[in-house]
Amino acid sequence: MKLSENNKKSLLVSIHQLIEENASHTVNHLENKRTNHLINYPSNGGFTESEKSELEKLEINPTLKSALRKVFASNTADVFFAVLNIIDGTSDPTVEFGEWEDVMLVDYDEENEIDSMLHDDFYGTYWDWKEKRPNPGWKLDLLEE
Secondary structure: OOOOOHHHHHHHHHHHHHHHHHHHHHHHHHOOOHHHHHOOOOOOOOHHHHHHHHHOOOOOOOHHHHHHHHHHHHHHHHHHHHHHHHHOOOOOOOOOOOOOOOOOOOOOOOOOOOOHHHHHHHHHHHHHHHHOOOOOOOOEEEOOO
């Protein structure tokens, strides 16, 4: 079984909608100095006081607001595009836990038992990533190393 054209189009168009909505929400939080609404990843993430102070200094005018929405939307689209390439089998994950086998996104079938959900495991696997990631000189979480 494959993913139906209707489900494929609905999924992809929904992704575009979410990208646009989230970029707008993020810029609105910046504009309104709501830095506590900007970080939910990783689970113990957040800003240092100096980071928060610098973000709150931003003077968001309509042109900067437009530019930031484009930057955030493009960044998010790049991530989705990379994930879709992995699902399509046109690229492989760069971090592996054993041998990678291609996956497939298919329409729901009651005969296929669902035993776990990707969204349920997403945030928790940050710690697996953190163990494997190179040290780029900055970090997402607030843990002291």
